[in-house]
Amino acid sequence: MNEPIIKLVNVHKSFESANGTVQRVLRGVNLDIFPGMTTVIGGASGQGKSVAIKLILGLMKPDSGQILVEGKDIAVMGPKELNKVRANFGVVFQGVAPFDSMTVYENVALPLEENTKLSKQEIRQRVMQSLEQFGLTGHEDKFPAQLSGGMLKRVGLARALQLQPKIMLFDEPTTGLDPARSLEIYRLFYKIQKEMGYTAVIVSHDIPKIFNLADQVVVMHEGMAKVFNSSEDIQWSDDPIIKDFVEMTMGHIYQSKLENE
Amino acid sequence: MQIIFKLIESLGRNTLYYINDLGGMGLFLLQSLRGIFRRPFRFQALLKEIKGIGAHSFVVIFFTAAFTGMVLGVQGYYTLSKFGSEGLLGSAVALSLIRELGPVLTALMITGRAGSAMCAELGIMRMTQQVDALECMSIDPFRFLITPKFIATLIAVPLLTLMFDVVGILGGYLSGVQLLGVNPGAFFSGMEQSVVNKDINLGIIKSFVFAVIIVWICTGRGFLLLKGRSGFGAGSVSRATTQAVVLSSITVLLWDYLLTALLL
Numbered sequence A: 001m002n003e004p005i006i007k008l009v010n011v012h013k014s015f016e017s018a019n020g021t022v023q024r025v026l027r028g029v030n031l032d033i034f035p036g037m038t039t040v041i042g043g044a045s046g047q048g049k050s051v052a053i054k055l056i057l058g059l060m061k062p063d064s065g066q067i068l069v070e071g072k073d074i075a076v077m078g079p080k081e082l083n084k085v086r087a088n089f090g091v092v093f094q095g096v097a098p099f100d101s102m103t104v105y106e107n108v109a110l111p112l113e114e115n116t117k118l119s120k121q122e123i124r125q126r127v128m129q130s131l132e133q134f135g136l137t138g139h140e141d142k143f144p145a146q147l148s149g150g151m152l153k154r155v156g157l158a159r160a161l162q163l164q165p166k167i168m169l170f171d172e173p174t175t176g177l178d179p180a181r182s183l184e185i186y187r188l189f190y191k192i193q194k195e196m197g198y199t200a201v202i203v204s205h206d207i208p209k210i211f212n213l214a215d216q217v218v219v220m221h222e223g224m225a226k227v228f229n230s231s232e233d234i235q236w237s238d239d240p241i242i243k244d245f246v247e248m249t250m251g252h253i254y255q256s257k258l259e260n261e
Numbered sequence B: 001m002q003i004i005f006k007l008i009e010s011l012g013r014n015t016l017y018y019i020n021d022l023g024g025m026g027l028f029l030l031q032s033l034r035g036i037f038r039r040p041f042r043f044q045a046l047l048k049e050i051k052g053i054g055a056h057s058f059v060v061i062f063f064t065a066a067f068t069g070m071v072l073g074v075q076g077y078y079t080l081s082k083f084g085s086e087g088l089l090g091s092a093v094a095l096s097l098i099r100e101l102g103p104v105l106t107a108l109m110i111t112g113r114a115g116s117a118m119c120a121e122l123g124i125m126r127m128t129q130q131v132d133a134l135e136c137m138s139i140d141p142f143r144f145l146i147t148p149k150f151i152a153t154l155i156a157v158p159l160l161t162l163m164f165d166v167v168g169i170l171g172g173y174l175s176g177v178q179l180l181g182v183n184p185g186a187f188f189s190g191m192e193q194s195v196v197n198k199d200i201n202l203g204i205i206k207s208f209v210f211a212v213i214i215v216w217i218c219t220g221r222g223f224l225l226l227k228g229r230s231g232f233g234a235g236s237v238s239r240a241t242t243q244a245v246v247l248s249s250i251t252v253l254l255w256d257y258l259l260t261a262l263l264l
Helices: A049-056 A079-086 A104-115 A120-133 A149-161 A179-196 A231-235 A240-260 B002-036 B043-053 B055-082 B086-127 B130-136 B141-179 B184-194 B197-223 B234-263
Strands: A006-016 A022-033 A038-042 A064-069 A089-092 A167-171 A199-203 A216-221 A224-228
Touching (some): A049 A199, A089 A149, A216 A240, B055 B086, B130 B141, B141 B184
Parallel strands (some): A089 A167, A167 A199
């Protein structure tokens, strides 16, 4: 088996709040993510899903443990090296984090303008092409505040994919979207993954919906990561925590069945 | 006993917090200065910031200067006429404006008008993860966000200070000479004799120092939003902005005293 592209080894992270209480968010997380695979990280709010993403991106340093990206520990890297590693990443943040003083076009063009030596014309061509791919033609001069939630997510995707990343991180891709729109986002994401072959890490509450996409599902609970290789594994797990979680996220499906009977 | 322990504990924690905070701000200043020398330089963004910080502050500075000068004219006349030396009004107005009021009031007005805006803008960018997004695209947020504001403030504040001085003196002329009847020749010749290069230099040095203080504190408080104690959510941006304006204003006044005392 080939080497994992991202590997978390015994990662700890805690935060201290203003009144001095310490919150231990991650307590020894171990995780392997292999190239080309789709990993879904689930778990209730406040269990450290977003923290895990930030650690993988090097936006935070772990208190202890290693975060290996292609075998190199990013927790001990200098800024220059870290920038090189980050060139492999494409990220869509929870709120997409569009640059709100820039238009859609400027947002999507920014990574190319800053990180490549392409001419203005070439950039224009590429950006317009990908705006078309994401169904955003005609919206290039709008500002992020003028877009709907679904369009905004697509802008985030388009921006993140400009530099053809090896790894895509997607934090809560469907928060604030209706079921039809969230399916649309997942389909788009899957389609582009087929084309580009990136490794995907998705943080999501939509566990049942996203099972079809996932090669492995990671459930975060009390600072630990539990890894499942298939949706059956997770549904039939004996672990009371996982049972709770499955019931919580898919509860309504079973309930409606009961009601029908 | 419990209370004493709690007191010592919170004293220690607060001391650590403030030292940490000061260190963070110091580091921020160093990184901002380093960001200035990073390429490519964002010339368009610099022009936009100069417009926002400088050109858009023109009206505020104009009126502040005009009324300050007019008040100085009236007050100076009132005091000086007690000694029968109204002829000195010109030099009194010019000296107080060039040495003190021009740099200080310009700095305070810019803090309120542009500094608060800078802080809120960066605070919102931090909160909505736009700063993280920049870092993840391997774009240095200091070069990208802070440098244009830094240089724009260094250009705008001294220029606005000079404008403040000129408009203020004309305001003093309006109230002292036109309304209260001081001799215009005495007004300007007294000014010419008493204002020396040293006074003007002091004013310019002050305006540069104040510019650094404003842009450092206001961008820093916004940029380091989640590392401070301002909490989370929309309230945190408003708290950070208030903090930035208060801190920057007090620091400007403190340094005004220090510079005046040192360079007298």
